[in-house]
Amino acid sequence: MNWKSFFLGAAVGIIGGYAAKEVIACKTYVSPEKILEQVKKQFNQNGPISGSWIHMEAEPYEKQQINYRVYKGGISKNNNGTTEQFEFIADAQTGTLIDVRTLSGIS
Template identity: 35%
Template sequence: MGWKRFVAGVGAGVAVTVLAKNQLEKRQEQLSPEKALKLVKQKSKSLGTVDGSWIHMITEDLEMDDLTFKVYRGGITCTDEHGQMSAYEFYVDAATGAVLQLKKHDD
């Protein structure tokens, strides 16, 4: 009778491990909002010095060219080499960190 309990325990352990691994992999498919914002700041260095930034913590769906992306939406404020401050809104792919859209706000 002891070996049946042992086999049942091992089976339950394997099942829990597989489920936990699947959940962890799903979580890792998406960047954290903080990581996505850091990537946008790095890719925006050509715009000037980043003075401020924000990002929504929840993903949204963005449709571009008949494709739908899970994205984070946010904004950055930059000062260029002439001291001119500009605000930008961006959409960054939550899976890859690619900046899909960066739009300058007109004053």
């Protein structure tokens, strides 16, 4: 076996593996279940949650001329006999909340 061939093959393998890792890391998203769990923890600090949901597919979203891939979801809370509903938008790559909106208060 020629040592030059061995080292050349090893170097190509290492570089290829590193490149593949970087490409995969750029395309991976936080699971929607994990994001919903994090959001529920945040909302739970201000009282119990009566319901929650999250759309399982990441979709494009633009805020202040910045493009994101996001998950959209919602939380329902009971507050003194009134049901409050909130919609949230979370970054699919980091899980960071981008926006929270109050939808309604139902008696």
